[in-house]
Amino acid sequence: MKLRGRRGLETNIRLALLTMLAVGLGGWALAQLSSLLPVWLPPLLMLSVGLVLAWVLPIRMARPLSSLVNVLEAVRRQDFALRARTDREGVVGELAAEINRFADGLKSHGLAARQSDALLAKLMAEIELPVFTFDDEQRLTVANPAAERLCGGRLEPGTTAEALGLDQALAHADDSPLSLSLPGGAGRYLVGRRPFRLAGRPHQLLVLTEAGSALGAERREAWQGLVRVLGHEINNSLAPIKSLAHTLADAAADDSLDGEELKESLALIADRADALGRFVGGYATLARLPVPRLQTVNVERLARRVIELESRLAIDCQGEPISLEADPDQLEQALINLVKNAVDAVADNGGQVRLQWQRQGGGVLIEVVDNGPGPPPSENLFVPFFTTKSGGSGVGLLLARRIAELHEGWLRLESREPGPGARAVLWLPQRGLARR
Known part of the structure; x- marks a missing residue:
């Protein structure tokens, strides 16, 4: 195809050169005959030939390009029925074939996009929670039926968040319920926001949940x-x-x-x-566990204070110099519980316990590792008052996890791999209660 296109282009150039040569020779011949003809006739003949060529050649060259322009215009209007002729030789034929393939690709992508939009619209309609999307100017782009019911009727795209009474929701920056007075219901709502990009522009997804129903459940x-x-x-x-x-x-x-x-x-x-x-x-x-009172806590100093409280076993303690914002009393209690569990698991067989920490994922990862029998295969380890030890209260692990959650962290207990034993893994954000 590329070779044929080059040949067609070369042929067109040759024809243009031959035409120019013929016109030049004709002019020269007329100049030689000018002594035998009236003075005005040679210029008139040259002008006539030039006008004919100026009219015919552009039309001949523009006609196939005009048809290609028509096809591209139809594609721009999302009309994929029109196709360019591909029976022409040379570059124009190749260009027509490429435009047709381009139109076919757009048609298939457009069909897939419409199907995706239809599926998304159906899913949005089935969601019982009010769902909105806003662009970077806080103008509505999408709202599901639940959102329209909450706002008292049909919502037009382009309506501002302020006009809908949702500007506070878009600016709400924490997990606390927000009081909203909307046509479909005034009350306290939990606000969920997620940023995303559409057509290169930032948007926000806004989901509202009635706090009473969620908290009630x-x-x-x-x-x-x-x-x-x-x-x-x-x-x-x-x-x-x-x-x-x-x-x-x-x-x-x-x-x-x-x-x-x-x-x-x-x-x-x-x-x-x-x-x-x-x-x-x-x-x-x-x-009675209170909200954490944040202070700067040196992890190594706190860890060494915790292991000094355990007299049954010498505990290895290691980690890099790190400080974080936490409630020192609560964090100390959580570590005491985790270390006590580990020592209980190995105290009878002379095992080992190691307390270690490191930076990870914008926070501090603290591990209490032992080489005991490992955690029991139970899903109730964090169920209130569940215990596998005689005389145990079943509160230690639950209290430690609750302290982690109050600091916006997490705690998990897992088998130690490789080898026997258990690993209690506590992660806390280094900046305390994430400064949102």
């Missing part, structure tokens, strides 16, 4: 879980107490109760009462 779930845990733990404590009380009562009625049996039974009752007391005390600790 969370509260119901939390209370239901708490009731289940309370009922289970209290029954576990009261059942043996009740059984021992009946046994003691029957023995006292038969005068068959000796002092040693009475002592053992009362010790068991006291033990279960202590366990129940630890359970209630642990719940009170969780319930």
